[in-house]
Amino acid sequence: MASDGQEYLHQSLGQLKKPHGCIVTIFGASGDLTKRKLIPALYNLALEKKLPERLAVVGYARSEMSHEAFRDKMREAVQEFSRTGLKDQAVWEQFAATLYYVRGGYDEADGYQSLKEFIDGFDRNSRVPPARVFYLATPPDLYGPVVERLSATGLAPREADGEGRARVIIEKPFGTDLQTARELNRRVHDVLDESQVYRIDHYLGKETVQNIMVFRFANAVFEPIWNRRYVDHVQITAAESVGVETRGGYYEEAGVVRDMFQNHLLQLLCLTAMEPPVGFNPDAVRDEKGKLLKSVRAIAPEEVASSAVRGQYGPGQIGDQKLPGYRQESGVHKTSPTVSYAALKFYVDNWRWEGVPFYLRSGKRMAKRVTEVAIQFKRPPLLLFKSHALDNVNPNVLVMRIQPDEGVSLTFEVKPPGSEMVVSPLSLDFNYEEAFGSGSPEAYETLLEDCIEGDSTLFTRHDWVEAAWALTDPIIQVWNLSKPKSFPNYAAGSWGPAEADELMQRDGRRWRKP
Numbered sequence: 001m002a003s004d005g006q007e008y009l010h011q012s013l014g015q016l017k018k019p020h021g022c023i024v025t026i027f028g029a030s031g032d033l034t035k036r037k038l039i040p041a042l043y044n045l046a047l048e049k050k051l052p053e054r055l056a057v058v059g060y061a062r063s064e065m066s067h068e069a070f071r072d073k074m075r076e077a078v079q080e081f082s083r084t085g086l087k088d089q090a091v092w093e094q095f096a097a098t099l100y101y102v103r104g105g106y107d108e109a110d111g112y113q114s115l116k117e118f119i120d121g122f123d124r125n126s127r128v129p130p131a132r133v134f135y136l137a138t139p140p141d142l143y144g145p146v147v148e149r150l151s152a153t154g155l156a157p158r159e160a161d162g163e164g165r166a167r168v169i170i171e172k173p174f175g176t177d178l179q180t181a182r183e184l185n186r187r188v189h190d191v192l193d194e195s196q197v198y199r200i201d202h203y204l205g206k207e208t209v210q211n212i213m214v215f216r217f218a219n220a221v222f223e224p225i226w227n228r229r230y231v232d233h234v235q236i237t238a239a240e241s242v243g244v245e246t247r248g249g250y251y252e253e254a255g256v257v258r259d260m261f262q263n264h265l266l267q268l269l270c271l272t273a274m275e276p277p278v279g280f281n282p283d284a285v286r287d288e289k290g291k292l293l294k295s296v297r298a299i300a301p302e303e304v305a306s307s308a309v310r311g312q313y314g315p316g317q318i319g320d321q322k323l324p325g326y327r328q329e330s331g332v333h334k335t336s337p338t339v340s341y342a343a344l345k346f347y348v349d350n351w352r353w354e355g356v357p358f359y360l361r362s363g364k365r366m367a368k369r370v371t372e373v374a375i376q377f378k379r380p381p382l383l384l385f386k387s388h389a390l391d392n393v394n395p396n397v398l399v400m401r402i403q404p405d406e407g408v409s410l411t412f413e414v415k416p417p418g419s420e421m422v423v424s425p426l427s428l429d430f431n432y433e434e435a436f437g438s439g440s441p442e443a444y445e446t447l448l449e450d451c452i453e454g455d456s457t458l459f460t461r462h463d464w465v466e467a468a469w470a471l472t473d474p475i476i477q478v479w480n481l482s483k484p485k486s487f488p489n490y491a492a493g494s495w496g497p498a499e500a501d502e503l504m505q506r507d508g509r510r511w512r513k514p
């Protein structure tokens with residue numbers, strides 16, 4: 001991203017460039033994301049020597065706090081939330097010395113002035129100007145004001161395409177519907193070049209999600225069968241066993257379609273179904289994802305009843321643990337209509353996928369935490385083995401297990417030894433931990449490292465966000481207009497409402513129970 005190639009150490013992958021210096025400013029430094037994810041991720045990057053030589057991490061929030069107090073709080077956060085704990089005291093001390101705190105309001109000039117003085121001071125003491133990363137981990141209604149203030153104070157000047165030193169990471173949700181997303185894109189583009197904007201979707205940083213592209217485009221055997229001729233349908237599941245935890249207030253407004261489908265599930269759909277990009281660079285990959293999303297047929301309002309199912313969990317249990325229903329969670333209204341489970345059927349109107357349904361489902365408080373993409377192939381055209389009816393032969397299924405138990409498996413039919421000609425399913429299995437051991441980087445590590453290096457491949461572009469809202473808006477609108485009569489309609493700890501099973505049964509299919 002630099003105009004002057006001398007500024008950077010080039011890494012082995014050629015495209016990646018690590019700046020000598022970087023200042024990461026986190027807006028919303030007293031919030032949950034900072035302590036659970038961001039600081040632990042930066043600490044783990046420090047541990048693996050993946051951070052620039054000259055580094056400052058500035059926490060910015062409204063409350064009064066000294067640098068020392070901020071360091072102490074972050075030490076506890078790393079101890080509690082880092083995947084490696086606080087593994088190396090010496091690395092922690094070095095890292096802690098780069099942590100600073102600046103107090104300020106999000107929409108008041110004063111705080112930004114103090115931040116500017118701090119950052120300018122760091123700049124003056126640097127041999128080459130450091131990259132500036134601004135992480136917006138604030139409530140979403142502050143994204144617009146923060147970006148505008150960053151521009152007005154000159155902290156993040158607009159920089160020409162590809163030359164940006166100042167980058168802004170924007171957390172989800174990016175808008176609450178198409179109109180608000182457009183409006184936010186407009187406000188952001190008024191002051192920044194798109195190349196400076198990093199809209200984060202943490203799913204894209206997961207190793208197993210990145211592996212979807214490698215699996216598809218670094219292996220020749222799957223491409224010829226990755227289409228309507230061989231694939232019967234695709235199931236994408238993101239089931240969570242947790243409820244809304246402490247986020248009842250947020251979730252009441254969001255619901256599962258905004259919280260999981262508009263971003264994570266549609267990203268998984270794109271990576272699974274898109275055409276090969278012309279190269280592995282930000283625009284090539286994001287062009288293909290955008291093209292795919294634009295060929296997903298929107299569910300028309302009159303089709304919502306037949307192609308979409310909504311649910312809300314009632315009381316139930318997982319194992320011995322008794323669980324409250326959604327309406328009993330704190331911050332949730334007693335008669336809330338909020339949707340905590342959805343199953344959607346989409347078609348992709350292009351040559352590769354014509355007629356192949358993509359079933360997407362996600363819910364809170366389901367039987368098990370599991371995220372996977374399952375490609376179900378067609379059955380063999382003719383059955384030779386008379387002892388089995390054709391519909392007893394299991395179709396081949398290729399499953400990309402995103403989490404937990406990360407891996408890939410392919411099921412196929414075999415003949416168990418014996419005199420009878422019987423057919424039985426088995427699978428070829430690849431498991432990440434067995435192959436590579438534990439200790440893969442967390443999504444936020446990968447994404448922060450990429451942004452520091454100026455690589456936006458795994459971030460979301462403005463047109464994608466808008467196209468995703470265009471697909472989810474009609475469903476949310478129809479559901480808002482007709483309040484659910486049967487909520488709660490699935491028990492906590494189950495696999496979702498019966499209507500979701502019926503959606504599949506009508507098509508002669510059924511959900512996997514991973």
Ligand code: BG6
Binds near residue numbers: 240259260371
């Ligand atoms: C977040 C949602 O984006 O993703 C949460 O806001 C959800 O509600 C989370 O729990 C799931 O992420 P992961 O990485 O645990 O699958």
